[in-house]
Amino acid sequence: MNIDNLSIAQDKTLIEALGQLNRLLYVDTISRLILFVVDNNEAVVGTITDGDVRRALVKHKDLNLSVGDICNPNYIFEYETKDFLDLTTYRKKDIKILPMLNAKKQLVRIIDLDKIKAQLPLECMIMAGGRGKRLSPLTDSIPKPMLPLGDKPIIEHNIDRLISYGIQKIYISVKYLGEQIQDYFGDGSSKGITIEYIWEDEPLGTAGALSLVDNFETEHILLMNSDLFTNVDFEDMYVKLINEKADMAIASTEYKIDIPYAILEEEQGYIQSFKEKPSYIYHSNAGIYILSKELINKIPNNQFYDITDLMDEILAEGKNLIHSPIIGYWIDIGKPIDYKQAQEFIKHLE
Structure with a gap:
């Protein structure tokens, strides 16, 4: 999984986000179509899914809205670690994609919970x-x-x-x-x-x-x-x-x-x-x-x-x-x- 394909700048528009989500279907195999919205320092400020885009279009009817305005800032993540990570809690919450961030909140990798059974050190x-x-x-x-x-x-x-x-x-x-x-x-x-x-x-x-x-x-x-x-x-x-x-x-x-x-x-x-x-x-x-x-x-x-x-x-x-x-x-x-x-x-x- 190339994580560069999963990041999108916060000033990009909904139409650009749709295009990137669509390309994910053909570039990577991922259990849930999701993008991580990043600021100028590549720090993740939120997430956006195809469902988020559809809801924003129904509400605002504007394809030129920026993804930073409609992304979910309360996303669930973990800091990158080499220790044992119990994934049971996230599965109970029906989390499909767990982003792993560094201390600067930059995306390091993702854990696809439909494909990864555990995170063993x-x-x-x-x-x-x-x-x-x-x-x-x-x-x-x-x-x-x-x-x-x-x-x-x-x-x-x-x-x-x-x-x-x-x-x-x-x-x-x-x-x-x-x-x-x-x-x-x-x-x-x-x-x-x-x-x-x-x-x-x-x-x-x-x-x-x-x-x-x-x-x-x-x-x-x-x-x-x-x-x-x-x-x-x-x-x-x-x-x-x-x-x-x-x-x-x-x-x-x-x-x-x-x-x-x-x-x-x-x-x-x-x-x-x-x-x-x-x-x-x-x-x-x-x-x-x-x-x-x-x-x-x-x-x-x-x-x-x-x-x-x-x-x-x-x-x-x-x-x-x-x-x-x-x-x-x-x-x-x-x-x-x-x-x-x-x-x-x-x-x-x-």
Whole structure:
């Protein structure tokens, strides 16, 4: 979204505002047609919608009225922040577009609440360097994250979901055929975000690449595998981490085991009871984590290191490690049968 298209000088006329609103239909996709009226210092003094223009024309019958005279000066806004922003209040008020202003009340960006689910203060690293041998020959010439799923690559589904949660900076750890990923996404500007690539000279495990980033700017980091297809709620996961004052949160999925026989429960060789064909449910690691930035100091620089190694250290030191169940779908695309399942599943989502 180019915010220059959304600003209009306060001395412009209603006819000029109508023209600009009409052009928005063809230039940008926005959930509500709105312009931000600015003064000579580019400070926002009000907003104007197509409804405001129609009402002004009915009342005054003058297309040459200035937008500054009929704009809404009591618009709702937020100051630009890198902190967590709870959007629930604005949704309850049926706000569609939330302007983010700097200290001079100049427009920095907008949050389109029909497209953005949350505003999370997180930077993310996506692990995308693996060979994907189990998906060969599909991955002989294409890196696994770039395998098509519906109308776009697997990894793009994840990036688009991260964007919908307000994440603006993404690192992608690459190795095998990483040039294809880099060529496809570039610097991320086509999606309105920033993407940096972390190249692994040697495989660094599921967390080692975190040590190659000079400085994360957010207090918590989201780390995830690139070959997942899921509708995980990143906001729910982040809020749980903060509320429980945890050092790391792990997204989890339920894994059910059905025993086809009666299970005997005994004590000192005597049967106390038995369960007929019981089922057991376990919570398994879903490959998505939010962790405190300070934990990265524990990761050895440019060495193979798995995220489970870090979990072991957290538990050994008595730090708080929690899990956040995924309420929705989750497919780990590691084998041909998983890829086929994801391809069939996405048909029912489109």
